[in-house]
Amino acid sequence: MAATLLTTDRITISDHIVDEARDTPPLTKASLVLRTDDGAEITLPRDLQKVLLGALTSIANDGEVTIGRMPEELTSTVAADLLGVSRPTLMKWVHDDEIASFKVGTHTRFQRDEVLRVRDLRAKQRRAAFDELRSLDEAHEELFDD
Incomplete structure (x- = not known):
């Protein structure tokens, strides 16, 4: 088997x-x-x-896969890990209203869907920046040596 x-x-x-x-x-x-x-x-x-x-x-x-269920409410540490940023950077984004959060007592929490939305948005922005860089590179190909 x-x-x-x-x-x-x-x-x-x-x-x-x-x-x-x-x-x-x-x-x-x-x-x-x-x-x-x-x-x-x-x-x-x-x-x-x-x-x-x-x-x-x-x-x-x-050669492997892990499937797990993610809770709807995430801590700042888990949210930062999912976004690939440091916790201080995440908290700066909260302060700058770049990501929605809420408080549970004195602790900042994040909705899973909001974190995933921001992660997808950042991935799209990175892809767009990369595509722009590639087109710039192709447009000025003669300036670069191989």
């Missing part, structure tokens, strides 16, 4: 499954469908498809 169910929460992935994941072509604009024994097809909800396709990609790239 290639994947072993250790408990209801843990699956061990063999090298064979990692190889199969690597051999699977990248799935863009794919739709995951379950086929029952009687031939009926059930299309999985879009968010579940994203999770499963992300797991497949992670297995192919890293």
Whole structure:
């Protein structure tokens, strides 16, 4: 058996499954469908498809995947880690109204969806900056030596 169910929460992935994941072509604009024994097809909800396709990609790239449930309310330390910034930087963003937060007693907390929204926004901004840099590089290719 290639994947072993250790408990209801843990699956061990063999090298064979990692190889199969690597051999699977990248799935863009794919739709995951379950086929029952009687031939009926059930299309999985879009968010579940994203999770499963992300797991497949992670297995192919890293040979492992961890799936966990993230709480709706995050501490500043967890939020900073998710955003890839220091806690002081995150708190500066709070002060500058760049990210929404709320207080629980004296502690600053963040809504999971807000943190993920900011993370996605920052990723889009980085991609746009990179694309701009590439187009600038291509426009002035003659200035750079190889």
